[in-house]
Amino acid sequence: MSPAVVVDAVRTPSGRGKPGGALSGVHPADLLATTLTALLERTGVDPARIDDVIAGCVGQAGDQATNVARTALLTAGYPESVPATTVDRQCGSAQQALHFAAQGVMSGAYDVVVAGGVESMSRVPLGFPGREGKPFAPLAGRYPEGLVGQGVSAEIIAGRWKLGRLELDEFAARSHELAAARAAAGDFAREIVPVGGVTADETIRPGTTAEQLGGLRPSFRDDGLAERFPEIGWHITPGNSSPLTDGASAALVTSEAKAAELGLTPRARLTGFAVTGSDPLLMLTGVIPATQRLLDRTGLTIDDIDAFEVNEAFAPVPLVWARELGVDLAKVNPRGGAIALGHPMGASGTRILATLISHLEATGGRRGVITMCEGGGMANATLVELVR
Template identity: 45%
Template sequence: MTEAYILGAARTAIGKRNGVFADTRPDELAGNLLRTFVGNLNFDPVHIEDVVMGCVTQIGEQGFNIGRMAALLAGFPVSVPGTSVNRMCASSLQAVNFAAQAVKAGAMDLVVGAGVESMSRVSMGSDGGGLSDLLTQRFDIIPQGLSAELICEKWGLSRADVDAFSAESHRRAVIATENGWFDREIVPIQVKKGGESVIARRDEGPRQDTTLEKLANLRSAFKTGGVLTAGSSSQISDGAAAVLIGSESMAAKLNLVPRARVRGMAVVGIDPTIMLTGVVPATQMVLQKSGLTVSDIDLFEVNEAFAPVVMAWSRDLNIDLAKTNVNGGAVALGHPLGASGARLVVTLLHELERRDQTLGLATLCIGFGMAVATVIERI
């Protein structure tokens, strides 16, 4: 089987809701990233055989197959196709995995796995309709926030526990930002905001002034007296990310140096009521498929959809949080739905390089009870 190599990985800064990207169409944001990303790698995009774009709310400005729209807006040759993937919050990790699978199978030699979401311009859930009565007769379908509350109950996580986790996410993200640790992975993007031209080069979510006291004063978000607040949930955000996957022969042809290989991939389904704990079996499955154990992994990136998702995952698998989301997670950085999976891979690769470490694992929980996981290995 052919190896699937990561030949490049980059992202935009993550904008807050109604922040720096609020006046930028998501298809244009993704196209801008792709154009700059490929330009920085200095190869002719005519060699790209597909652009696989994760996006969750595929309606309005994110409709009409945003993967193809982004490729056209990037200025790629019209021969470069594009498609769109919706596996909800893990859409762009699935896009990266689909790209890697195509290369591993020998079906393609160069594929972009990417993702984008503008939650400022396209409201989350606006693409959905009512649920089937047959579905709700079989399953207790509840909002994700209540599923996260169920995790708190089942794992005995208190308000103090999740607030402490959330404060630490901000602390790590602020340190990483101030030290420039995200600078290599972020592609500065010039956009219009309020009629003025600005360059977005820094994540807007991390707050230096986040304290336990401030978090403790926030109201319960999902049920009266509940554990979770806006402060222990991922932020509504805008952003895009891209990973270039290629074969060894194509890397040599384009004079691109492989930075890592995709060692393992997994996707699982679980109970759609508690829905957010799939990161546990997904992690177990991808490790088994990769011939690895937890102790082999140097760094983990687990999407902080809600603080208890990562906390329960850590407890069940006995994984040290000191090796997890070391530069903060979605509680601090934000969660632009369709972009988050690829963003985890981008951040994971760059942090492995900065620390001169080898193995990393990324995983995301998914609405209605699924999860995706990927292991990458620096070479």
């Protein structure tokens, strides 16, 4: 099969996903359209050559309803002949869009395709599972004790792996420190597409310390769960969780042969894919088997990978992942993660792709892995190899 390559990957800045946030006044279709337009401007690709646009979005309601990928495509001025679809694999939606795009290219179904995603969490707020409606009600027969939301899952994981509050807050402070340093050095400039007058991530907080974060109250405390989950220490706060975020991202994917034909210079190859289900109660641990499955399929080991991007939905996720797989944290989220850079859920997969490619290029690395925990107990993992 023809290898799939990434010609370019871009993202908007991350805006705080609440009223008054830097991007809260921008319609989500316009956010995604900004990245779709940027790909054309940066690569010079004729949009009529694009076979499909696949975009992730989790909150497909309100301003993000009715196939927001198609709305964004038309907003960006792409020809009406170019189709689009919106996919939902929870937080891994854009990463799944990337997998679908690459697999379509590798199978010969596509020549040129755009993968990306969008989430405006200020306009379509994140609904805590069970707070509005009963999304888990049909599962009562299989899980009679009931499932819980992601925040409580993070608490359970922190408790079972004996992660204390200080360790979580220190990791969160590290995320801000790394991201702030890279932002100050201009290292995000290549991947960020300005939106209006917004040119930098609003979610980074320079100077954040573990001591400061230690003063925040737990977000998900529910003493009614204490008997069921005695291991919970109630350590998850806004400071060691990813913030609600507005943003979009997109990548242009094609085959090596088509890139050569069109005079394009690929930046990376997509050479391995995995997706797995996991315990929906501990829904955030799927990154562990997904990464292992990816390595098994590609015949690689942890030592063959130069950098890992493990989405920081909550601080316990990358910490538990690194512990279970024996990974040095110095190789994990080296430019900061979602705690600092934000987590616009439907867009995070290709946002992380853009950041990883930039890091490998800057450091002379060869291979990187992206993995993302997902609601309902799932995870994707992707192997990215730099084109030299």
